[in-house]
Amino acid sequence: MLSVPEARERILDGVFPLPAEVVALTDACGRVSAAPVISRLSNPPADVSSMDGYAVRAADLSAQGTRLTCIGSAPAGHPFAGQVGPGECVRIFTGAVVPTGADAILIQENAQAEGKSVTTTTTLASGTYIRRKGQDFAEGQDIIPAGRRLSARDIGLAAAANHPWLQVTRRPRVAIAATGDELLLPGSGLGTGQIANSNTPMLAALLRAAGAEPVMLPVLRDDMADLATLERMVEGVDMLLTAGGASVGSHDLVRRGLEQVGLKTDFWKIAMRPGRPLMYGHLGRLPFIGLPGNPVAAFVCSVVFVLPALRRMAGLAMPVMPPEHAVLGADVPENDRRMDHLRARLDHDGNGRLVATPFPVQDSAMLHVLAESAALVLRAPNAPPAKAGDPCEIIRIDRVLE
DSSP states (O other): OBOHHHHHHHHHHTOOOOOEEEEEGGGOTTSBBSSOEEOSSOBSSSOEESSSEEEEOGGGOOTTOEEEEEEEEEOTTSOOOSBOOTTEEEEEOTTOBOOBTOOEEEEGGGOEEETTEEEEOOOOOTTTTEEOTTSSBOTTOEEEOTTOBOOHHHHHHHHHTTOSEEEEEOOOEEEEEEBOTTEEOTTSOOOTTOEEOOHHHHHHHHHHHTTOEEEEOOOBOSOHHHHHTHHHHOTTOSEEEEESOOSSSTTOOHHHHHHTTTEEEEEOOBSEESOOSOEEEEETTEEEEEEOSSHHHHHHHIIIIIHHHHHHHHTOSOOSOOOEEEEESSOBOOOOSSEEEEEEEEEEOTTSOEEEEEOSOOOTTOHHHHHHOOEEEEEOTTOOOBOTTOEEEEEEHHHHTO
8 A cells, every 4th residue: 555645745746737828916816826917016106204293304313303485285196296395394194205306204203383484403314204115025026936825815915016907827627526326415315325416516615715616516326337437528628536335345446347447446445544446547648536435535535635626736945735743632542553543632731732633433435424524643654553642743634724
């Protein structure tokens, strides 16, 4: 059986960034930048006032008191056209262009105005309360790198740099097919031995949260002919996921069925719990991941293997997110040769440390426990027993779902 890191690396070696497309700035949040964003202007575009007050010459202000003549006004968006000379000032407002000749801003709280006369006892250094041209960024500056998932902050930055459109990586389109004669749509009348198909809607929701476009296919029955139809249903997608049928039972037919229509299998067992019967290969050029049928195992394997593959396809610079650190909230026994992923609650102790407490029952079909979990506690193969308070590594699945 392959180790988890080796299996993930093989999957990542077989997927590549998708082509770029151009979208409106308002549609770019959550997408991945496909090229650096270069500023079209400087921000601010000129020296501007950071406060309401008066644009003055710092050399005119003395400790004994100063009397200036106000020669005009400079609201934001309406620059003063003249020049500030000795003994003069201009009424100015936040964001307005500093008039020629002025080199400081006397804030209105330190000024007394009577008609056109402005007096103050404050002294100022040149540059006080002035935001210099290009203080935020300069024209031609690389302000957003390629390979970043764009946040609302990035959208604001791109807008300030005068970009109405952005070049982003196309969203991966991922086909999802659950397999099994026992599966029916949620809401169906379930007979003896039948269950609601939870894998397809769960995986579709996870893929959407990761920025992909899920394509939900019909449930595939435990029949070789039914599986052979899958090849015709995946035209135009970028990845194929199946859930179930990946084990070695007589009714687990996914591998054999897809190999009849051209699947080249890379591997189909990994040293992982939950999720040992995971398959990976290519159907033509289409990357294929066969997930376990147990819904918790399908989810965990998607977090560990599918999401990094999608990040690479989206062009993200770091497809594998490093684990975070916490301390255990309960004792855990020694581990066997498989890497364990324990579903756990998260809290903080009195010292502000993150505490991960694994649930006492870790059955891979218990969706209620998964729904209550905020993290996966990672236990290395053959790890010795660990006590509450010992350090551990975790994957934050609460953040995966944000």
